[in-house]
Amino acid sequence: MKKNLHCFILLLVLLPSLVLAQGFKLPKDQKFQKIHFELINNLIIIPLEINGDKLKFVLDSGVSKPILFNLSDQDSIQINNVSEVTIRGLGDGEPMKALSSKGNTFKLGKAKNSNQDLYVVLDKEINFSTSLGIPVHGILGYDLFRDFIVEVNYNSQNIKLHNRDAYKPGRKGKSQTLRMSIERRKAYVEGTVLMSGAEDIPVKLLVDTGSSDALWLFREPEKGLEIPEKNYEDYLGRGLSGDIFGKRTKVSGIKIGDFELKDAKAAFPYRESFGYIKNLGDRNGSVGGEILKRFNIIFDYARGEITFKKNGNFRAPFQYNMAGIELQHNGLRYIAESIADFNGVVRSDDDTFGNVQILLENKTRLSLVPEIIVSGIRAGSPAAEAGLQEGDVILAVNGKKIHRYKLQEVLKMLNEKEGKRIRVLIERYNNDLMFSFVLKKVF
Secondary structure, eight states, X not given: OOOOOOOOOOOOEEESOOOOOOOOBOOTTOSEEEEEOEEETTEEEEEEEETTEEEEEEEOTTOSXXXXXXXXXXXXXXXXXEEEEEEEOSSSSOOEEEEEEEXXXXXXXXXXXXXXXXEXXXXXXXXXXXXXXXXXXXXXXXXXXXXXXXXEETTTXXXXXXXXXXXXXXXXXXXXEEEEEEETTEEEEEEEEEOTTSOOEEEEEEEOTTOOSSEEEOOBGGGTBOOOSSOEEEEEEEETTEEEEEEEEEEEEEEETTEEEEEEEEEEEOGGGGTTOSXXXXXXXXXXXXXXXXXXXXXXXXXXXXXXXXXXXXXXXXXXXXXXXXXXEEEEEEEEEEOSOOOOOOBOOTTSSOOEEEEOTTSEEEEEEEEEXXXXXXXXXXXXXXXXXXXXXXXXXXTXXXXXXXXXXXXXXXXXXXXXEEEEEEEETTEEEEEEEEOOOOO
């Protein structure tokens, strides 16, 4: 059963190197461009036009070139000047064939690049849409951060792309500006990891808005980066070259500048997933969306600076999935419901995976809705001990029919608070079954 791609780390070795593009620009009289984004599973989803086609991309500071990988909901899309290349990313698999495309037009609001390079991955397994609940077509990173001062407001879910020449910093208030190094088109920041019973450990971390996790650390016993005793093995995500596994745990804390986050979630990926990287240098891991969303952040790649200001998410506790199950979309299914009023309307919602409704003469509404299944289950979790299995189709949670809710809302229902009893109605082999369990913390 395909697992939920809940962590998206796509660090690439791109062969061959692409020619430097002319870059994104705003109209001469415009100081900045404000873009609203969707924050889903700690990931920033932005609207992007490629050669006139409207798509949705993850803003991923951990990727050096745009990658287009999911066109299942598009009839066609034009890409220019195509050739075949071999690329490799994280994961335990082999390099893959991809298409290199040059001279494309990218538009983000009025920010425009008329000569943008990108890669197109044709492997259908590389697909975020099923686990995010909305169509997502690719990832965009360095090119945008290079050309603007990028201000990310996780609170209001807005990005401002500032023209460098016109940018004037606002009042610093309680913000802090730190040194950020740019190496091979990726941004790194210094931090400190707090481990129980050990001295504080200085670390160099990749700043990765394209990771939904909090903190990834590489195991280095000689440095003090050892996996805490309380941990469990888990699927961490999928890179371009295959699945990534490792240990999930918590550390006593993580410091970035003067900001300290206590009892933070962490994962130690197995080094096999980084086998293609011959030398990790002095990098010790990465900081992802579950930590970054606790700040409003200004990225200034040209000056090598990053500014953090804590927001309303800062004190939210770090919490693992208490039910122990992951969900994903698995196509569409028909449901029939009786209705009080009948008007014969057929309705479609184009912004999600569907909801097509057909009203029949007997006042029954036949709806085509997304099917949500259990895509992964943690051994020993409340859901596993209750008897839930991978492949089970979720029908209702605590009496609420889940087709009325978005995928992320259903996940929230399953993880509301410790000690809550959850009743899940599922379909398995055409039989409806009810399971009940009580939520409990992993650590």
